[in-house]
Amino acid sequence: xxxxxxLEVEVAEKTKQKSSKKELSLTVKGSFEGTQDIVLGxxxxxxxxxxxxxxxxxxxxxxxxxxxxxxxxxHPWSCRYSTETGSPVVMLNSLPMxxxxxxxxxxxxxxxxxxxxxxxxxxxxxxxxxxxxxxxxGKRKRYVASALKNVFHLPHDLQxxxxxxxxxxxxxGGLKSMTGLYGSLLGLKxxxxxxxxxxxxxxxxxxxxMANLYRDAYWSQKDLDTHIGEAQKQATKCKMGCFSMDxxxxxxxxxxxxxxxxxxxxxxxxxxxxxxxxxNDGKDPHKLSEQQxxxxxxxxxxxxxxxxxxRDSYSTNDFKEWVEFTPYEVGLLKYGAFVRTEHFGSEFFMxxxxxxxxESRICYLQGMxxxxxxxxxxQIWGLSHSxxxxxxxxxxxxxxxxxxxxxxxxxxxxxxTRMYAPPGPLSSALRGALTDRFxxxxxxxxxxxxxxxxxxxxxxxxxxxxDTVLDTRPNxxxxxxxxxxxxxxxFFINTSSAPLLRPxxxxxxxxxxxxxxxxxxxxxxxxCKYYSEQKIPFPTISLTDEDxxxxxxxxxxxxxxxxxxxxxxFLPLVNDTFQEYKAPG
Numbered sequence: 001x002x003x004x005x006x007l008e009v010e011v012a013e014k015t016k017q018k019s020s021k022k023e024l025s026l027t028v029k030g031s032f033e034g035t036q037d038i039v040l041g042x043x044x045x046x047x048x049x050x051x052x053x054x055x056x057x058x059x060x061x062x063x064x065x066x067x068x069x070x071x072x073x074x075h076p077w078s079c080r081y082s083t084e085t086g087s088p089v090v091m092l093n094s095l096p097m098x099x100x101x102x103x104x105x106x107x108x109x110x111x112x113x114x115x116x117x118x119x120x121x122x123x124x125x126x127x128x129x130x131x132x133x134x135x136x137x138g139k140r141k142r143y144v145a146s147a148l149k150n151v152f153h154l155p156h157d158l159q160x161x162x163x164x165x166x167x168x169x170x171x172x173g174g175l176k177s178m179t180g181l182y183g184s185l186l187g188l189k190x191x192x193x194x195x196x197x198x199x200x201x202x203x204x205x206x207x208x209x210m211a212n213l214y215r216d217a218y219w220s221q222k223d224l225d226t227h228i229g230e231a232q233k234q235a236t237k238c239k240m241g242c243f244s245m246d247x248x249x250x251x252x253x254x255x256x257x258x259x260x261x262x263x264x265x266x267x268x269x270x271x272x273x274x275x276x277x278x279x280n281d282g283k284d285p286h287k288l289s290e291q292q293x294x295x296x297x298x299x300x301x302x303x304x305x306x307x308x309x310x311r312d313s314y315s316t317n318d319f320k321e322w323v324e325f326t327p328y329e330v331g332l333l334k335y336g337a338f339v340r341t342e343h344f345g346s347e348f349f350m351x352x353x354x355x356x357x358x359e360s361r362i363c364y365l366q367g368m369x370x371x372x373x374x375x376x377x378x379q380i381w382g383l384s385h386s387x388x389x390x391x392x393x394x395x396x397x398x399x400x401x402x403x404x405x406x407x408x409x410x411x412x413x414x415x416x417t418r419m420y421a422p423p424g425p426l427s428s429a430l431r432g433a434l435t436d437r438f439x440x441x442x443x444x445x446x447x448x449x450x451x452x453x454x455x456x457x458x459x460x461x462x463x464x465x466x467d468t469v470l471d472t473r474p475n476x477x478x479x480x481x482x483x484x485x486x487x488x489x490x491f492f493i494n495t496s497s498a499p500l501l502r503p504x505x506x507x508x509x510x511x512x513x514x515x516x517x518x519x520x521x522x523x524x525x526x527x528c529k530y531y532s533e534q535k536i537p538f539p540t541i542s543l544t545d546e547d548x549x550x551x552x553x554x555x556x557x558x559x560x561x562x563x564x565x566x567x568x569x570f571l572p573l574v575n576d577t578f579q580e581y582k583a584p585g
Contacts, residue, residue, distance in 0.1 A: 003058040004350045007031075007092060008051040011038050025067035028092070031056040032349035032449065055349050056092070057449060064090040121351035122343070123446060124329070127336040129504050132292075132328040139298025140198050147195035164508040165198045168301070169497040171516040171523055172204020172370065172490040175235055180515035180573055181209040182231055186224050194220050199507070201304040201496035203489045206515070207369040208279055210303045211362050214291040214327075220300045234279050242277040258364070262357045263345060264483060267439035272367025279366075287359045289341040291327035302326065305369055306489045306496040310440065311481070320492050323484075324499040325365065332447070333499065339446045348446040357444075368441035371488045440485040447480045493530060494523040501536050503564060512570045520572035521548050537565035 009026055024038040032055040038048070056062045066088050095101050124130065129137075144166070145158040170181055181202070188194040202210045213219045213227060241247060251273050255265050263269075276284050294300045305325040309332065322333040331338030339348070347355035489496065494516055500507050514520045524541055531538035539557040555570040 004352065005056055005058045005062075005092070005097075007054040007056065007064065009038075009054070009064070010051040011040070026052060026054075027065040027067070028054040028056050028062055029065070030062060030449075032347070032354055055352075055354060057350065058093065062092045064092055066090070122339070122353035123348065123351045124331075124338040125336055125351075127502070127504060130329050130338065133302065133326070136295050136298055136302055137198070140302070141298075143195045143298055144198060147192060151192055151196070165506055166196050166509045166511065167199035167201065167500045167505075167507045168197055168511045168513060169495060169500060170200075170202045170206040170513045171494045171496075172206060172488065173494075173515045173517055174205045174370070174372075176517065177205035177515040178208045179231070179235065181206045181513065182224070182228050184513050184571070185209075185213075185220075186228065189220070189224055197301040197511075199304060199500055199505070200301045201306055201500055202369075203306045203494075203496045204370040206496070207305050207366055208275070210305065211286070211366060212279065214294045214300070214303055215286055217294045217296075218299055219294070231279075234281075239278060242274050247277060258360075262347070262355065263360070264442040264444075266442055268367045268371050268441040269364055270367075271371060271439075272364040275366050275370070276361075276363035284361060284363050286362050287342070288325060288362050288365060289327055289359060295327060304496070304499045305365070306499060307369055307486045308489045308492050310485050310487055312485070322489075322498045323486060325369075333502065335447070337447055337450075344446070345443050346446075347444045348448055350449040364441075368486050369488060371439070371441060440487055442483045442485060445480055445482055445484045448482060450480065493526045495527050497527055501531065501538065501566075507566050509567045509569065512568055514570070514572040519548070520551060520574065524570065537562050539565055539568050 007028065011024060024040060025035060026038065027035040033053070036052050036054070038052060054064075141160055141163045145160075145163045148154065148158060148163070168184075171177060173180070185194060188197070200210060209231070212231065216222070216227070219227065251270055254273055255269060258269060259265050288305075291303065295302060303326065307323045307325070309321040309323050311319050324331055324333060325341070325344075327341060329338040330341055330344040339346075342359045343353060343356070345360055346353055346357045489498075495512075497510065497512075499505075500510065512524065514523070516523060521541070521543055528538055528541045537559075539559040539562070541557055543555070551572050551574045553571065553574060557568040557570065559565045
């Protein structure tokens with residue numbers, strides 16, 4: 001079983017008084033705290049006075065490295081001083097649990113607890129929906145059933161099992177997608193279809209619309225003209241104010257405060273503060289978890305904000321992991337690992353919340369969801385050319401198959417033997433130049449210290465999201481970095497559909513709203529190909545080249561022969577029939 005141990009280290013106050021200050025450095029590699037310093041002050045005072053704690057994994061054979069204060073010795077034969085340091089090492093597993101052990105002037109006490117039981121963790125592991133979302137779905141069905149009865153003039157009330165789950169997915173595109181989503185929601189409202197929607201998912205600019213709407217706990221039950229008028233005012237105001245001296249001072253103050261709270265700041269946080277100015281008249285105090293108020297009675301669709309997690313030295317195509325944000329939870333879809341929304345950004349170790357940080361204001365999340373500064377050269381090349389395969393070979397590890405095809409079938413979690421060839425200097429330099437991103441939002445990894453089970457690939461839900469190169473090398477897959485690097489999901493596929501295709505959500509109909517600049521079918525084609533490779537039910541997109549050149553306002557795609565496949569209603573933002581008339585109607 002996995003055991004989380006807590007080590008308490010206490011330095012005894014010295015009776016011999018000295019006037020100088022010295023530092024004692026303590027390190028437990030692989031622990032939550034890493035390295036901590038103890039100041040040996042004058043008059044024998046020790047700071048901090050309370051015991052220093054380390055949280056570590058017992059089975060990892062941990063050691064306590066003690067870096068003693070430096071001592072200066074005078075050598076008369078050379079007329080020089082030399083500095084000597086000592087670094088004793090203590091094997092922690094050799095210490096008796098629950099008992100104090102004294103080593104010189106350092107007292108050590110260790111205790112452990114069993115962390116193999118998921119019920120005892122501060123995280124949720126599993127692919128099922130959380131209890132809050134399940135409760136919301138029960139309440140939302142009443143709104144959906146009533147709306148469908150009125151729209152289709154049904155003679156009787158729908159039973160719970162007859163109520164379909166209808167979801168909206170969007171594409172990103174800055175202010176265009178923000179205003180486009182306002183217009184689409186207004187159209188659904190006028191058609192009395194807005195109450196038929198159970199989920200709304202967004203990325204990039206559409207998250208701006210969603211975040212603004214969900215400040216109002218009953219926005220979908222009201223006239224949207226007020227919200228649209230406010231958005232129009234903010235979108236058309238002068239943008240130069242975000243570069244004023246007063247605004248710069250505000251940015252600096254907010255970033256310093258965020259750093260003091262325990263967050264790692266980056267340019268993405270500054271971008272989030274600029275978005276705050278562009279979308280509001282003043283400071284926006286709202287937080288994502290506060291949107292639960294807009295879901296308490298099932299009165300609005302459940303919002304899902306989408307991002308992807310990336311890693312250094314890997315292109316987005318080679319490594320990306322879907323991350324969903326709801327007012328209830330934030331989670332990595334691939335591993336079925338979720339934390340409470342108010343705990344996202346706090347520091348976890350082995351599934352336990354060890355350092356609670358204040359919840360981020362939503363503007364910082366908007367900066368991450370719509371980060372235009374996380375692009376790299378490889379993606380720029382892909383946008384300007386039809387293929388990036390030539391450059392991608394410089395960004396991938398060279399792996400050669402060693403085993404021949406096995407005679408007997410292998411188990412799903414068994415991997416074939418491969419030979420890994422490390423990159424040379426030229427390849428490493430090119431890889432860095434092509435994959436480095438200008439800035440990435442950094443958040444504490446809530447999977448830190450948590451080891452995946454060695455048979456993780458047996459899980460059918462995990463296999464649905466087995467789409468990164470690190471899946472072929474479990475030693476790298478299981479290594480969880482201290483920070484999660486997150487970027488705009490549009491840098492992979494410009495669609496927010498991934499969370500809605502979780503089989504547990506049982507989505508029957510998807511309304512696909514496309515506001516993208518350029519080809520409206522490009523993201524849809526990429527999504528269709530991606531889900532086909534992942535064996536996730538999704539209808540085949542059958543559009544001819546002529547159709548793509550002259551898009552209509554609506555298409556319906558379905559595959560009745562594929563179990564669990566939703567119906568996709570594709571609504572690209574095009575001006576086809578309306579351009580023949582001077583006014584609608």
